[in-house]
Amino acid sequence: MASLLCDVKAVAMMVFVHQLLLSSSLLVMADPTEGFVALPLTASDMKVQWPYDLKKEERYSFENGVHTLRVFSTDKPLKIGSPTRPRTEIRILFEGQAYVPSGTSGVCITQVFGASNQSTTLAVRVHGGNLTAYSTVIVPGISDRWFRLNVIHDVGAGKVFVHVDGALVYEGADHGGSSHYFKCGVYAQKDMSSYMESRWKEIQIFNKN
Numbered sequence: 001m002a003s004l005l006c007d008v009k010a011v012a013m014m015v016f017v018h019q020l021l022l023s024s025s026l027l028v029m030a031d032p033t034e035g036f037v038a039l040p041l042t043a044s045d046m047k048v049q050w051p052y053d054l055k056k057e058e059r060y061s062f063e064n065g066v067h068t069l070r071v072f073s074t075d076k077p078l079k080i081g082s083p084t085r086p087r088t089e090i091r092i093l094f095e096g097q098a099y100v101p102s103g104t105s106g107v108c109i110t111q112v113f114g115a116s117n118q119s120t121t122l123a124v125r126v127h128g129g130n131l132t133a134y135s136t137v138i139v140p141g142i143s144d145r146w147f148r149l150n151v152i153h154d155v156g157a158g159k160v161f162v163h164v165d166g167a168l169v170y171e172g173a174d175h176g177g178s179s180h181y182f183k184c185g186v187y188a189q190k191d192m193s194s195y196m197e198s199r200w201k202e203i204q205i206f207n208k209n
Contacts, residue, residue, distance in 0.1 A: 032150040032163040033095060036206035050088045051075040059088045069185035070197040085188035094151045094182040095206065099199040100126050102143040106192035110184045112153050112160060116176030121153060122160045125189060126198075131169075133162060138169040153180060 050059040053076050061068045075086035100109060105128055112121040125132045131139040139147075142164075150163040153174065162170035184203070186196040 031166060032152060032161070032168075033204075033206055039205045039207055041203065041205050048088070049078045051077065051086055052079050065201050067200040067203070068197065069200070070195070071186045071188060072196070073188060073192045073194050075188075085192070087187040088185045094149075094184070094203075096149055096184060096200045096203040097146050098149045098184070099146045100143050101197055101199075102129060104143070104186070104193055104196045104198070105129070106189045107196040107198075108187040108189055109198045110149065110151055110182070111187070112151065112174070112180055112182055114177040114180035115174070118175055121174040121177065121180055122151065122162070122172070124149070124151065124162060127191070131164065133170040133172065136170070138162060139164050151182060153182075155180070 048056055048060050050056050051071070059070055059075075069088040071086045071088050073086065077084045078087055094110070098109065104126055106125075108123045108125045110122075110124040113119065115121045123134055124138075125134070126142060127135075127137075129141055129143040130137045131142040148163075148165050150161075152161040152163075153159075154161070155174075158174050158176070160170075160172055160174050161168060184198070184200055186198050188196060
């Protein structure tokens with residue numbers, strides 16, 4: 001998975017508090033960043049990972065404010081000897097406008113990395129044109145349109161929240177761990193398509209003390 005990696009582990013370990021109030025199982029529309037403060041994010045904060053045998057520009061581009069990350073199912077991992085699948089990713093804490101073209105499937109586009117007994121606290125994926133949290137469909141028919149994605153990790157409460165276009169679409173327990181960070185891009189998963197791509201713009205990071 002090609003990924004932009006923003007090395008903000010210290011920030012990631014701060015407490016991220018979910019501000020929406022839920023009435024039972026009702027889907028609540030609100031601004032998920034309410035009460036949070038946007039933090040500075042510059043190009044120097046982002047580290048890009050891509051298949052080790054290629055040049056960065058073969059799998060990542062930044063034009064007109066849009067990060068485009070792409071990978072093929074036959075690509076190498078990010079470094080020699082790595083057992084992981086192909087990726088191109090960005091690591092951050094996290095709001096962004098995302099676009100996944102039709103045909104991209106079997107791919108993780110956002111993850112909260114770090115947990116006690118597994119690799120991730122959360123993996124947001126695209127399978128068959130649907131947005132999923134791991135294998136659970138949270139938004140059907142997500143392809144070929146821009147959507148606003150917010151991921152909040154409330155470390156103190158041990159929960160993660162996913163909002164799409166202002167609506168809470170997923171809430172779940174995290175998986176422990178003491179160090180976490182966010183990533184976005186394309187990271188090949190089981191039943192991957194031969195070509196995978198995601199585009200990102202207006203990426204921001206937030207914190208609430």
